[in-house]
Amino acid sequence: MALDLRADVVDLLGSIVDIESVSGNERHLADEVESALREYPHLEVVRLGNNVLARTGLGRAERVVVAGHLDTVPLADNLPSEIRTVDGEERLYGRGTCDMKAGVAVALSLAAELSAPSRDVTWIFYDNEEVEAARNGLNTVERERPDLMEADFAVLGEPSGARVEGGCQGTMRFTLTTTGVAAHSARAWRGVNAIHAAADVLERLAAYEPRKVVVDGLEYIEGLNAVRIHGGVAGNVIPDRCTIEINFRFAPDRTPEEAERYVRDVFEGYPIEVTDLAPGARPGLDLPIAQEFLRAVGSEPAAKYGWTDVARFSARGVPAVNYGPGDPLKAHQDDEYCAVASVRTVRAALAQWLGGGPAGARTSGDE
Known part of the structure; x- marks a missing residue:
């Protein structure tokens, strides 16, 4: 089913959700997104693998990026999508409604409508965000067309409850292995x-007190937790190896190198193998363009707990925030949904910011 970007944004969301796009299977949706965007002459459309980019070229003083990923986590018998009203709230249920096809629907709807935005806009729709960072579609964009990542500000449409979430935590995963001597359990000595x-x-982890720090006006709380443990050979063997996997979520005032030094100090005396390390992103909300964005969307910012692709933009010197429809707590859940009102709120706010119109800017299909 072809995507109609002129449709009501909630109807468009339903159409996007019903095109299954579990990580690695985004091609069909990327094809439909590309085909739909190419109908609009005010957009230059670029296809890089299963990543689709569209941008205006009006010569505005500022350029912003609005980005969202096309993929979802695996299905849980939650397609096709359906509208339900629960406790007086109209919701669209289905895999990806919250994370993050609602944000994608808003961006596609606005990309089609805003032929003369107040700022030049690069719209990015990319694949493989829900899997390991090495497969993330933004890697392809950075490698093949780094110029398309350049901007003065970026907005990631990740679910944030229609509230601005500034920056993000860094994340580090590492393993720590203890060793012993194997023996028969009947002769354990x-x-x-x-x-x-x-x-x-484990005692060091239990004694850990989370660090709280204010970065650019937002409070971040760090976390150091064992997430997996493995050891043992058989029911009658004293194990000679035990491996603990630990995740450190660190505030964006630490560099990855500082985060690694910190955990090595905490676990002094033990060998550590780092398996994944990604920097956080400072909010950058003190910048004029960020302040204007906050005023336009009418949101009090909060710190982002978790890692998102805002960190990729921050690493390039582009301040970035998370701002999208949907309750982030519903992401990846079997009963995933997005409130219809949240979709409309975010669309209207971004339309005001990018179009310079009134807060109640028309949404497609409202006539």
Whole structure:
């Protein structure tokens, strides 16, 4: 079914959701997005793999990026989408409604309508965000067309409850292995139990007190937690190895190198293998363009707990925020949904910011 970008934004969202696009299977949706955007002569459309970009070229004083990922986590028997009213709230249910096809629908709707925005806009729709960072479609864009990532400000349409979430935490995953000596469990005194040796590591984690820090006016709370543990060979063997996987979520005032030094200090005496490390992003909300954005959308900002692709833009010197429809707590859940009112609120706010119109700017299909 072809996407109609002139349709009411909620109807458009339903159409996007019903095109299944689990990570790695975005081609069909990317084809439809590309085809729909090419109908609009005010947009230059670029296709890079399963990443679709469209931009205006009006010579405005500022350029902004509005971006969203096309992929979802695996299905849970939650397609096709359906509208339900629960406790007086109209909601669209289905995989990806919240994370983050609602943000994609808003961006596509505005990309089609705003032929002469107050700022030049680069709209980015990319693949493979929900999987390991190495597969993220923004890597392809940065490698093949880095110029398309250049901007004065960026907005990621991740679900934020129609509230601006500034910056993001950095994330680090690492493994820590304790060793022992294998033996028959009937003669345990002949061995050294590596699982028992892990007790000291777990005690250090239990004693950890989360650091709180204010960065650019927003409070971030760090977290250091064991997320997986593995050890043992059989029910009658004293284990000689135990591996603990630990996740450190650090505030954006730390560099990745500082985060790594910190955890090595916490676990001094143990060998650590870093398996994943991504920097956080400072909010940058003190900049004039960010302040204007906050005024336009009428939102009090909050810190982003978690990692998002705002960090990619921040690393390029582009201040970025998360702002999109949907309750982030519903992301990835089997009963995932997005409130219809949230979709309309975000669309109207972005239309005001980009179009310079009144707060109640027309949304497609409202006539």
